[in-house]
Amino acid sequence: QVQLLQSGDEVKKPGSPVKVSCKASGGTFSNYAFSWVRQAPGQGLEWVGGIMPVLDSATYAQKFQGNVTITADESTSTVYMELLSLRSEDTAIYYCARETTVTNWFDPWGQGTLITVSS
Amino acid sequence: QSALTQPRSVSGSPGQSVTISCTGTNSDIGVYNYVSWYQQLPGKVPKLMIYDVSQRPSGVPDRFSGSKSGNTASLTISGLQAEDEADYYCCSYGGIYTYVFGTGTKVTVL
Numbered sequence: 001q002v003q004l005l006q007s008g009d010e011v012k013k014p015g016s017p018v019k020v021s022c023k024a025s026g027g028t029f030s031n032y033a034f035s036w037v038r039q040a041p042g043q044g045l046e047w048v049g050g051i052m053p054v055l056d057s058a059t060y061a062q063k064f065q066g067n068v069t070i071t072a073d074e075s076t077s078t079v080y081m082e083l084l085s086l087r088s089e090d091t092a093i094y095y096c097a098r099e100t101t102v103t104n105w106f107d108p109w110g111q112g113t114l115i116t117v118s119s
Numbered sequence: 120q121s122a123l124t125q126p127r128s129v130s131g132s133p134g135q136s137v138t139i140s141c142t143g144t145n146s147d148i149g150v151y152n153y154v155s156w157y158q159q160l161p162g163k164v165p166k167l168m169i170y171d172v173s174q175r176p177s178g179v180p181d182r183f184s185g186s187k188s189g190n191t192a193s194l195t196i197s198g199l200q201a202e203d204e205a206d207y208y209c210c211s212y213g214g215i216y217t218y219v220f221g222t223g224t225k226v227t228v229l
Contacts, residue, residue: 035218037165044122044223045157045165045208050216059216062120095164104153104212105170112164 002027004096004110011116012086019082020113022096029077030054033099035106036070036081040092048094051079052101086117123148123209123221130227131199139224141192141209147219149190153212156185156194160205168207169194196226204228 007021022034035050049060053072060068069082083090094113097106124142131137141148141156148154154172157165167176169185172192182197192211196203209221 033216037220044206045159045210045220046122047210047218047220050218052216057216061217061219097165103170104151104218105155105167106157106165106210107167107170107176109164109166 002032002098002108004098004108006094006096006110006113009114009116011118014087014117014119015085017082017084018086018115019080020094020096020115022079022081022110024077024079024098029074031100033101034070034072034079035097035099036068037095037097037106037109038092039095039112040089043092048081050099053079054101083115086115088117090115091117120213120217120219123211123219125207125209125221125224127222128225128227130229131196132229133199133201135199136195136197137199137226138196139194139207139209139226141194141211141221143190143192143211143219145190147190147211147213148187148192150214151212152187154185154187154192155210156183157208157210158203158205159208165208199226199228201228 033052036048038046051058058070096110156169159165172187173185
């Protein structure tokens with residue numbers, strides 16, 4: 001049974017970067033793909049991007065291209081999402097979610113990490 | 120990559136059926152049979168309810184069903200129960216390892 005444990009909530013200033021981690025336990029990390037999903041306060045779910053660690057290949061939603069970097073560390077079974085230069089509109093809960101290399105749905109999800117951007 | 124279109128809200132009395140539509144394009148729903156649905160209770164993490172258009176994961180009640188026609192997918196909740204009151208989101212694969220979510224629908228049990 002795979003479980004995803006994300007890093008803790010953070011408060012950051014505009015223009016600063018933030019790196020959120022998502023550690024997978026259980027299962028075979030190389031069999032999985034991982035996505036990051038954003039939910040702004042009171043808003044819906046938004047796919048940010050994803051990575052297949054076995055290919056070390058990340059893709060991003062057009063909206064987030066250039067502002068987000070997703071990486072994976074197979075040695076620690078951890079996936080990372082770095083927001084490079086925060087703006088107030090990046091304030092949101094960020095979830096990581098697992099797929100497999102042959103499936104196209106998200107299950108399970110991490111518990112979510114709240115990133116608050118405030119001066 | 121515009122969000123898939125869902126109704127803002129639907130409602131029904133206990134025991135009734137409700138259907139949530141999810142409209143995409145020929146680049147996502149119309150091309151791929153990789154539509155999934157997620158239930159999000161207030162303050163909780165989204166939960167997978169349907170995958171691959173109409174498949175139900177183990178543990179999801181059989182009153183939840185999914186279908187697709189053309190560029191529109193649908194989630195039907197039959198025999199609505201109070202515990203089904205939540206936000207529901209569709210999601211479609213969009214090719215080249217990209218995904219797009221729907222705008223979300225609030226289901227209210229009257």
